[in-house]
Amino acid sequence: MSTLMYLARRVLQAVLVILIVTVVVFCLLHALPGGPARGILGAQATAQQIAQFNHEQGLDKPLPAQYLYYLRTLASGDLGTSYTLNEPVSTLIVQRLPKTLVLTVLSAIVGLLLAIPLGMWQAVRRNKPFDYAITTLSFVAYATPVYFLGLLLVLLFSQVLPWFPAQAPQGDTLGQVLSDPAGLVLPVIAGAASMVAVFSRYMRAATLENLSEDYVRTARAGGTRRRAILWRHVFRNSLTPVTAMLGYYVPVLFGGALVVEQLFNYPGMGLLFWSAAQSSDYPVLLGCVLVISVATVVGTLLADILQRVIDPRVAGGRS
Incomplete structure (x- = not known):
């Protein structure tokens, strides 16, 4: 399968998954106790107010018609309005998402720069x-919330050793x-x-697997130095499974950002989601879920493309 065909197939799959995500978010919106109207207007709203709200928002129409309208609003960038902050959800996310991306990207870079070697x-x-x-420390770090x-x-680096701000x-x-780089x-x-x-x-397992391959034994028999074998051949081949896992790790990074941002009072999307959960601000919650889901799909797509660049055999193996 050619590279172009492979990329086209992966993009189509990503679009299909995103459509499925919109269906899930749409269903979550209508699964709220009392429906979206009750969630937005509050428990004290009267039946007349709810009926009027449903008519104004088109919520009294058949579900397929509502879903098509929902897709049109999403396509225009309208994710609804926060009824606690009284601002468009899209505006709130545009303000907060770049900060979360900085935190997650920096955490990913630091994590990979340490994990790979x-x-x-x-x-x-x-x-x-x-x-x-290192194996013991890895298990401890993975098991630690x-x-x-x-x-x-x-406690250690802000209280006992006042090197960085809390x-x-x-x-x-x-x-x-x-x-304020010190504050980051x-x-x-914590995120890395x-x-x-x-x-x-993953890198350890992939490296061990490649070290047992025939091409490594052939290179050694030919007199190639061990360092050259590791960095010219084993390193690149070992990156393939690690790259594939990177795309699937995107939701874990965003999930960790939610906790990290709340703990360090970092003004990103994770803190926005946390605050919305405390106030039951459903439009913000669903908007964040949609954005994170799309980011996961895009991250997986980019990881597949990068994996294809590193190892051209990937496309042929999946055809």
């Missing part, structure tokens, strides 16, 4: 004290957040810890 080093030193030590880890980081950077704009250190570490634990294990 650690995993390779573990594979090279398999069953040695270093391998056992993000919230608890964040509290430990605050609160993340504040501000309405992305520039204000980036102007603890949130990024589990990623280091998971991806170092």
